[in-house]
Structures are given as structure tokens and as C-alpha cells.
Amino acid sequence: MNDFFINYPLNSLGDNLTNQTLKNSDPFYFHKSLDEYNESPLNELPGLSNFFNISNLYVKDESTRFGLNAFKVLGASYAVNQILLNKPNVSVFCTATDGNHGRALAWSAEKYKKKCVVFVPKDTSDLRINTISNHGAKVEKLDLNYEDTCKYASEISTKMNWELIQDTSWDDYELVPSYIMSGYLTHFIEMEDKINLLKKPDIDIIFLQCGVGSWAASCIWYYLERYGKNKPKIILVEPAQSSGVFDSFIKGERVSPDGNLNTIMAGLNCGIPSKIAWQIIKRGCDGVVKITDNEVKYAMNVFYKPLLNDSRIISGESGAAGLAGLIKCLNNMKAEDLNKHVGLNKNSRILLFNTEGDTDKDSFLNIIKKHH
Numbered sequence: 490m491n492d493f494f495i496n497y498p499l500n501s502l503g504d505n506l507t508n509q510t511l512k513n514s515d516p517f518y519f520h521k522s523l524d525e526y527n528e529s530p531l532n533e534l535p536g537l538s539n540f541f542n543i544s545n546l547y548v549k550d551e552s553t554r555f556g557l558n559a560f561k562v563l564g565a566s567y568a569v570n571q572i573l574l575n576k577p578n579v580s581v582f583c584t585a586t587d588g589n590h591g592r593a594l595a596w597s598a599e600k601y602k603k604k605c606v607v608f609v610p611k612d613t614s615d616l617r618i619n620t621i622s623n624h625g626a627k628v629e630k631l632d633l634n635y636e637d638t639c640k641y642a643s644e645i646s647t648k649m650n651w652e653l654i655q656d657t658s659w660d661d662y663e664l665v666p667s668y669i670m671s672g673y674l675t676h677f678i679e680m681e682d683k684i685n686l687l688k689k690p691d692i693d694i695i696f697l698q699c700g701v702g703s704w705a706a707s708c709i710w711y712y713l714e715r716y717g718k719n720k721p722k723i724i725l726v727e728p729a730q731s732s733g734v735f736d737s738f739i740k741g742e743r744v745s746p747d748g749n750l751n752t753i754m755a756g757l758n759c760g761i762p763s764k765i766a767w768q769i770i771k772r773g774c775d776g777v778v779k780i781t782d783n784e785v786k787y788a789m790n791v792f793y794k795p796l797l798n799d800s801r802i803i804s805g806e807s808g809a810a811g812l813a814g815l816i817k818c819l820n821n822m823k824a825e826d827l828n829k830h831v832g833l834n835k836n837s838r839i840l841l842f843n844t845e846g847d848t849d850k851d852s853f854l855n856i857i858k859k860h861h
């Protein structure tokens with residue numbers, strides 16, 4: 490079974506996907522205006538890049554974002570803000586989530602003193618549920634997978650006249666997800682005085698972990714808008730058991746994943762890719778890698794045990810998936826063609842994102858302890 494897929498991107502967004510899809514600078518100024526705002530750190534890890542025999546390794550660490558341990562709040566907070574500008578009387582926000590997005594929406598709703606109802610799929614841990622309800626949201630666990638939980642949240646929101654803030658899109662549901670994707674742009678804009686320089690980026694390859702693909706698509710959108718065909722190469726990373734983007738590439742159309750959806754990478758354990766995201770991903774990603782739970786556990790430990798003077802990075806199961814993808818490309822013979830395609834070699838400057846910290850602390854400690 491091949492875990493590596495090569496895509497030949499068009500490297501242009503096309504008319505339908507340019508400016509009207511995502512808003513470029515608004516979200517950054519919105520986030521900066523919040524009391525909790527702090528730019529998330531961009532770490533350089535020379536010890537690890539030396540060990541990997543590559544030129545540079547950067548990790549943007551989102552575990553500190555607004556004290557919520559994950560990047561997702563960038564999307565939810567901006568979407569809630571945009572909706573309330575047009576509809577200030579919304580009384581209840583609703584969503585489906587495998588954890589981080591629900592916590593982010595609950596936090597945002599609490600900020601505006603609005604009610605929030607969050608549906609979670611059957612495998613969601615109590616710890617994740619508590620972090621959502623701690624922000625005053627009503628959380629209900631359904632005996633469904635993520636994709637069906639989304640359908641349920643959408644149907645009940647229509648029936649109850651709640652405002653659905655979902656981080657994935659489908660036919661006739663595109664505006665809110667595009668606000669969410671716009672919100673994600675903040676952390677790419679934050680790097681404009683560091684590696685996203687005006688003329689060309691100071692990085693060659695980015696590894697991005699994928700659930701429904703909204704976040705990866707917003708990254709691709711940003712780099713295509715900024716650099717066109719000179720954008721860095723972009724490789725997406727998915728859990729082998731829940732690889733909606735990989736499977737969609739194989740089938741040539743957007744499909745639900747073939748796998749059994751049994752993975753510890755809760756944030757990436759999603760169903761069919763987002764409609765808008767898939768359009769962007771097809772045009773701008775250079776490859777996809779599937780990883781196993783064991784591979785991500787190893788990557789969490791690599792982040793946790795720094796080499797030389799590198800910083801320690803606390804990275805959860807979904808947070809470390811990008812690193813796991815990089816390690817797999819460096820160590821697996823079958824990655825040779827993909828590595829050639831993206832030019833992964835000793836001169837490469839790589840960017841990763843730690844998209845979450847130890848969002849499930851029990852599970853994190855278990856994974857770190859077992860490897861000690």
C-alpha cells in the first residue's frame with residue numbers, strides 16, 4: 490500500500506477562488522484587537538534540522554494561542570465576529586466538533602455572552618468534553634461519527650433557528666466556513682516579517698496536517714495569493730485510517746474516507762473533505778502522506794525531547810502529525826518520488842505547525858511516558 494501521493498498542482502486559484510473566497514487582512518487586525526492576543530512563537534530547531542540533515546526547520550507553535558492550546562480559535566472567533574456584525578441578535582451558536590473547534594466556538598460565544606450548543610462524535614474523550622463545557626457550552630455526545638455529527642448539528646440548527654458555525658463546507662453552506670478559513674490566515678500573516686518575506690518565502694516546503702482540509706486550504710490560498718507559482722511546496726498529512734483528501738485524490742472526486750476512522754488523531758479524524766477546501770487543495774497542494782498512530786506518537790516524543798539547544802515543544806496527537814509526515818518522507822524509501830517532486834533534500838528549509846498542545850493531557854502523558 491502506498492502512503493505517498495503526488496499531485497501536479499495548477500498553482501493558481503482561478504477566478505472563483507480569488508479574493509471573494511477569503512478575506513486577507515481583516516482577520517489579523519481583528520485578532521490583534523483582542524485582549525488575549527499574542528503572536529504565537531516561530532521556533533527554529535537547528536538541533537533537529539541537523540539531525541534530519543536538512544537546512545532549516547521552523548515550527549510555528551499554536552499551543553499557546555489565546556490560552557486554548559490549539560490554533561482553531563483563529564477561525565471560530567473571526568466567524569462569530571463576522572456573523573454578529575450582520576446578525577447581532579443571534580442567541581445560540583451551534584457546531585459539531587471532535588474537540589478543538591468546539592472549545593474555540595464555546596470560548597467565542599462566551600465572549601459575546603451568547604449561548605452555545607456543541608455536538609461531539611461517539612469517541613470524544615471526557616476531558617475534551619469538559620474543556621468545552623468549561624466555557625459554558627452545552628455539550629451533547631452523539632452515537633455517530635464526525636461526518637454524521639456535522640449533519641445532525643446542521644439539521645437541528647435549521648430547525649431551532651440556531652447559527653451554525655461549522656469549520657467545513659458543503660453545497661449551500663460556504664459563507665461561515667470561508668470566514669473560518671479567513672480567520673486562520675492570521676498566523677500566516679504573522680510570519681510576514683520573518684519567513685513570509687515580500688518577494689519570496691524563506692522556506693521551501695510546508696507540511697500541513699489535514700482533517701476536513703479547511704486549515705490546509707487556507708494556507709495554500711495564502712501562499713498562492715502571495716507568491717503564485719513560486720509558493721513553497723505543500724505536502725498534506727493525514728491519518729491512514731481517516732484520509733479523506735488522499736482518498737479523494739485517488740477517486741478523482743471529493744469522497745468520505747475509506748478507512749475505519751480509528752485513530753488517536755482526534756482533530757484529524759474527519760469525514761469527507763470540505764467543499765471549498767477541496768477546490769483549493771486540488772489546485773495548490775503538491776502531495777499527500779498518510780501516517781499511522783505509532784508514527785505520530787514517535788513525532789510527539791521527538792518534539793518533547795529537544796536536541797542540543799532546541800526548544801521543547803508540547804505537541805498533541807494532531808499537533809505532531811506534520812512532523813510525523815516529514816519524518817516519514819525522510820526515512821521511507823517509498824517517498825523517493827514525492828521527495829524528488831517537491832525537492833526535499835539537504836538544502837530544504839521546512840515549515841511545520843504545532844497545531845495543538847496536550848489537548849488531552851491523560852493521553853499525552855501516556856504517550857510520552859511509554860517512550861521514556
Ligand SMILES: Cc1ncc(COP(=O)(O)O)c(C=O)c1O
Nearest residue numbers: 700701702703704756807844845
Ligand atoms: C489540532 C488540529 N490540527 C489540525 C486540524 C485540521 O484542520 P482541518 O479540519 O481544517 O483540516 C484540526 C482540526 O480540527 C485540529 O484540531
